[in-house]
Amino acid sequence: MELPPQNLPFLFAAFAVAWIVFFAYAGYMSWKRQTAQRELRELSDEWQTQRNTPPENDGP
């Protein structure tokens, strides 16, 4: 009886492409989100500082 063809490189390629794309996309999302959250914190702190600083008194 003839054995079925294995074609393992194709099997490896299909799974490798799928997992690399999933990991790359998830990693990119995570990195972008952390960057956005850091920026959000900085902007928020900046806003608080701006509000707490008394306006300059030009005098009479």
Place this chain on the structure above:
Amino acid sequence: MASPGRRAAGGNSLLRAARSASLWFLLLTAALLLADGYLIFMVAPTDAVLGDVQRIFYIHVPISIISFLGFFVCAVAGIAYLIRRSERWDRLAHASAEVGVIFVTLALVTGVIWARPVWGVWWTWEPRLTTTLILWLIYVAYLMIRHYAPTPQQGRSWSAVVGIIGFIDVPIVYYSVQWWRSIHPVQVIGPEAADDALEPIISRILIFSLIAILMLACYLVMERMMLRAAEDNITELRRQQQDASPDY
């Protein structure tokens, strides 16, 4: 009205809670995907005719089905956005479309890799492949419209319309193998699949694979929505700062 700082702080605590939930979801998904890998490579029987390459089927089919689901969610969220004009619906539509595009891209790529040893060609203009490529183009256009529209508001509305109309292609893709009989295998899941289309063990592993990859898709959509929420908060905070202090 809450100050931008307070809004951002509230947004931050919500984002922290969502981040913690998403971490647990990710761990559960990773465990399921590991188990799925074990089932695909160690438990699933080797195809008597096609050999080991047929194992691609266990990711190709779930990825394709989940891309359809992503576009369905995008269309429903697009309708809800056009009715309610709520940012939340737009975020869901955007995230579902983006994840749907990733999935349909992978469905095309894994299909092409499977086709080369089985059909002898990388690509052929047969109905299933052609309609899937059209689906990919429609939702790439959806993402481009969002990016290049003159204003964000127009981008949201126009892309919602494209997302709704574009969904018409999904049933065409699904039924293409019956309407235009071709070399692509017939459906193994869904309303047109025969009851005995698959052996029970293959069917069970395919369903497990579908659940594991669906969890991954949900995680990616949640991550994308949280990123959009953070980006929207930044834009809003900047806008309010500029309004409060024109020299800022």
